[in-house]
Structures are given as C-alpha cells and as structure tokens.
Amino acid sequence: PSHAQGEHANSMQKDSRLGSKPRTFFYQSRIYFTDAELIVSFRETSPVVVKSEPEEDNSFYPYPKHNKASKRERDDEEFEYKPKKVKVEHDKKAKKRKHEYEEDEDDEDIKPKKKTKDKKATDGKKTKKEEEEKWKWWEEERYTDGSKWRFLEHKGPVFAPPYEPMPNKVRFYYDGKIMKLSAAAEEVATFFAKMLDHEYSTKDVFRKNFFKDWRKEMTSEEKAIITDLNKCNFSEMNDYFKAQSEARKQMSKEEKKKIKEENERLLQEYGFCIMDNHKERIGNFRTEPPGLFRGRGDHPKMGMLKRRIRPEDIIINCSKDSKQPKPPPGSKWKEVRHDNKVTWLASWTENIQGSIKYIMLNPSSRIKGEKDWQKYETARCLKKCVDRIRTQYRDDWKSKEMRIRQRAVALYFIDKLALRAGNEKEEGETADTVGCCSLRVEHIKLHPKINDQEFVVELDFLGKDSIRYYNKMPVEKRVFKNLQLFLENKQPEDDLFDRLNTSILNKHLQELMDGLTAKVFRTYNASITLQQQLKELTSDDSIPAKILSYNRANRAVAILCNHQRAPPKTFEKSMQNLQTKIDEKEKQLSTARKQLKAAKADHKASHDEKSKKTVEVKRKAVQRIEEQLMKLQVQATDREENKQIALGTSKLNYLDPRISVAWCKKYGIPIEKIYNKTQREKFAWAIDMAEKDYEF
DNA sequence: GCGCCGACTTGCTCAGACGATT
C-alpha cells in the first residue's frame, strides 16, 4: 500500500510529541455509561515518570523465563543476585519481622496459657496451625529449575454424591399420562426439572441439546415413547426440589449445625494437601457434579449433559514418596503420575468440550501467590519500557508492510483500550465472541467526523463471557487511516486484522520485553490507573470519603477493563431504602439545627452556665448527625455509581495489591476496609511487604 | 507456520452465610 504510505507521511510530522513532552493518554468514558453513572473522569494515565529505583526490588524480578534460558544459565544468574539482594533490600524489615516472629513464638512456647481468650491456644495442634498461617513463603527462595514442588501429598478429590431416586409420589408425565422412568433417565430428567424456572430451559438450542442427550440415557422402551420434549411434564419434580430447598431453609439450628460440621470435617480431610513441608489449602477439592451444561451467551452446546465424574476418569498427581490417595472402595484411578513440573493435584477430561479440568491450590497458597507476584513484577517491567514500546508502535503505523501496520494498530487498541488478545476460536464449538486480534469488520465503524470530533472509531462486539464491549472514541488520524485501509474490500464477517493473530503479536511483544504478552498491558494499565486515580482522587477527608475515593479509583479500572455485572435484583429497592434513611436523617438534622438555634438564643438571653452547656450539647448533636448524613450520602453515591460495574475481578486479578496496601498505610485506613478475609489471605504477601511509599 | 492441547488465569453468577433490624 505505497499510496497510503505517502498520504500518511505528511500528517505525521506534527505528531512528534512523544518522548519529549509528557504523554497524555486519554481514557474516554464509555458512552455506554451516562454521565451520572460515571462520575470518575479518566485523565492522563501518563506522564509516567520512570525513576531509577535503587531501593526497589527490580533486581529481584522478573526471573529469566524458565523456558528461554538454559538451566545452567538460569542457575548462574539467580545465584548471583537473587538471595543476597533480597536480604539486603529488605534487611531492616526482615530483621524486624524476624524479631516479631520470634517474639510470637516465645509467646507460644513459654506462656501459652496466657492466651486465655482462645480456648485452643494450649492445644499443640493449634500452635502448629498458627505457625502454618504465618509461613512467609515470599521470604524464601524459589525453584529455578522449572519444577513446582518437591513433595506433594493429598487425599484425592471428593466425588459428587450418588443419585438419589425420586420418591414414588413424585411423578413424571408424558403426554398427560404417568410414566415411571428408569433411574438413568430419571436422573437426567431431574437436571432439567431443576431448571424449569430459568429462561434458558425455554431456549430452542438448550431444549434440543438436552433432549438429544437425555434420549441417550433412556431405555429402548422409554426412547420409543418419549419422542417430544413438549409433551414432557416435569412440574412435580420441580415442585419437589422447591419444597426440598424450602425445607432446608426451615431446618432447625441443630440440623444446620450438623451439616456445617460435616462440611467442616470434609474440608479438614480433603481440603488440604502437603506441599513441600507446608499444609496448603486446596482451591476446589470436589469434582464437578453431573448436570446440564450452561455455556454463557449464545452457546451452541447449552443443555448438553455433563457426565458424572468417576474415579476411573481421574488422574492423580502427587510425589512418589508420598502416601498416595486411595480411590473409593471398588474403584481405581485412571492414572497416578508424579509430575512436579505442574501444579495440579488431580485432573479429568470433561465431556462437553473435551477440555481438562483440574484440582488446584487456593490463591493463598505459595504456588499461586508466587505466580501472582511475578505477574505484577512483569507489569512493572512494562512500566519501565512502555514509552519505548509506544513510540515503536506509533512508528509502525507508517510501515510499508501491512502485517506490521496491523500489528501496531492492534497493539494500540490493546494498550489504549485494554482489549484482550483475542485468540481464534473454533466455529460452532463456543459462543461467537472476539478479542482484539479476532475483531471482524462488522465490529467496527469509522466516523471521519461526528459531533465535532474527528476520526472517531466505534467498537461494538461481544467479548469474553459474551459481555458487550461498546465504545466510541477518537483516535489519531494515522490509526484512523490505517483502519480504513484494513477495511478496504472486505465483507462484514472478514477479519479486521487479517495478517495478524495472537501468536504473531505475542512473539513480537516477547522481542520487545522479556515476558511481555498482550495481557500484561491489561495488568499494567489497570494497576497504573489505580495508582494515578488514587493520587488524584484521595481527598483530605474522613475515612468513609477516602474509601469512596478508593472505590472510585477501583471503578475507573473496572470500566477500563469492561468488567460488568447484571444490576443486582434488589438494587432499586435497596437504593430506595437508603434514600429513605437519608431523608430521615435530613429531617433529624434540621430539627437538631433548630434546637441548636433555640439554645443559642436562650443562652444569649440568660447568659447562664446551664444554657451554655445546652448549646454545646446541641452543637455536638448537629455535628454527629451531619457526619451520619454524610456517611449515608457517600454510601448512596458509591452504590449508584456501582450499579452495573463489577469491582471484584479487577481487584482480584489486575490491581497490584501493594498499591492498595501502600495507600492504606499512607492514609491510616485499616486494610479490612479494602480487603475482606479471603482477599487478605490471597494478598498476604503484599500486606506484609508493601510500605506506604510503595510505587508500582 | 499451523492446529491442537495442556496448564493456568480470568470472569461472572448465584446460593447461602451472615449480620442487622424488627
């Protein structure tokens, strides 16, 4: 496309502010959100000032990629710098911590009985457990040979309970006539019966898939009779399940307690494993129960039967020298292997997509935590070279080669809009969703001029989980011209980037920075946005106001990453309730103010001590009510803004927890206000190591 | 270079636990 090259060459000259001037990078609000909903405005996420940070642990991470360097090289490098540097960098802190730790230990050993508050404090087991909870894996060295563990012992998965046939009084009708189903057919029927109230049991694809799979479970007699799903009546089964769940709710305290205890027992027995001398929590220790597959969005396989998992389907992974888990009586494992290059404890192949499912550890485990930490270190690496990379892709917009231009424009989208990479998907196997590289012509509209803005790109597509991405934003002229070029002579269903896929893109990124892939941009942009928004938004105000600021910063990230949720069913009502409370509070306030005024007048008239005191009392009351009102208003704002935005995903997966920890420490906010228990467990490493001056 | 697969992360939803209120 040499003509395009010429056309673009002139317009580029003005555009050389990169590098010299601080870069402004606009995250426009999605027009998907009205102004009222989106109060946070996105401003420059840059300029990014990259200071050299001698005190920072940049020499610690990232490790050379396991598969890129040879084993020997890796070992050499690591032994040179890692352990020593860590010790030096965190010296003061480490000492302090060690001291504290030892003190705690002493406390345990010497005067354990002093901890009378805790009934079990004297119990040896408990002491051990506490010790376990305190284990700071982040202060230890990591494996450098690509292995994930040395020792692994566990009890295997817990299986779904066997099918309990329906009581005889619960009947199934076909074409109005009672029909007793065989156990196998009945079980599958109950799966459908449980979903009767769901919208998708009315969907054609769902019904068709279900019926097809159900028929496979029927006896030949049943098959001969049951030929039309519309003639099936599952309502008694449905009623039965409703009654059951009602009964469960109505259970007495004792019964509930019993169930809880049983669950706890199961958790204690199967929910933990021993990995390298430490007891670690398993994330999911149960196999998935059988049921009907419900894909998200327009999934072609929805309604298909998800098979029951048997021990014969399970591959166990553990170390050779461990006590192997026993399969349930009368059954065998499919295989027992000893692969310490992977982290899973057990796996099976699922029958809908043929993909593998795993039993793995909890996010609080060392093995997940290390990986998570490393992820943020890679993103921090990107921070250091993002300017260079941005300069380069902007340069590439002028390339003579189509593939390079496409790569550069795609990367621009990934960077600016935080799009996902967009792998190709097998057609007809899953819902039709796309990411950046798989965008099609039909997903993009170009507006040379619209509402006073030039070069506006409109993106409208279904992304992961069939969540709609809709965004209209001005882009640089050069991007716009390139997009026009990519669209030439194409049909709506053609790929926008026909010379690009994720593999090409990631290979390119790998050359730009070690460990760089498309998703690192999401992590980087999310974390840097949080940090900047926190800087910008944090008010010099009360704690609730500060937390509102935090939530707004978090929200900015969620919007950037397009993390949405269905508005909670009770949203309108709960909003109304809150408003009622606010109204009441306002009335209270005006009453209190009147009283204060009256008291003042009284005091002015009498000038006695008593009236002076009354004034003070009333003044305090007004103040208190004002505070309460403010708190409620803040809550209302927060909730309204959050109506259809999901904060959880970004908090859990994209935001370097050290940013939040540092923010809490800086402003004296208790960490519990930001992270709940699970989150604190997951981010224990960050809570322990980040100081108030931490910079992402 | 491509298609496929394995391993692991990311993402949304909903039941039920939990805590506040009546």
Next chain:
DNA sequence: AATCGTCTGAGCAAGTCGGCGC
C-alpha cells in the same frame, strides 16, 4: 425468632499463552 438485605465464596465457564508434532 423471624425477616430482610448484603456479602462472600463456590462453582465452573471461558479466556490466554506456550509447547509440541507435523
């Protein structure tokens, strides 16, 4: 004690990405 609303974690689907074999 019952009821109500919110929060949390489990559950599991759906992505990303690297490696392998051809």
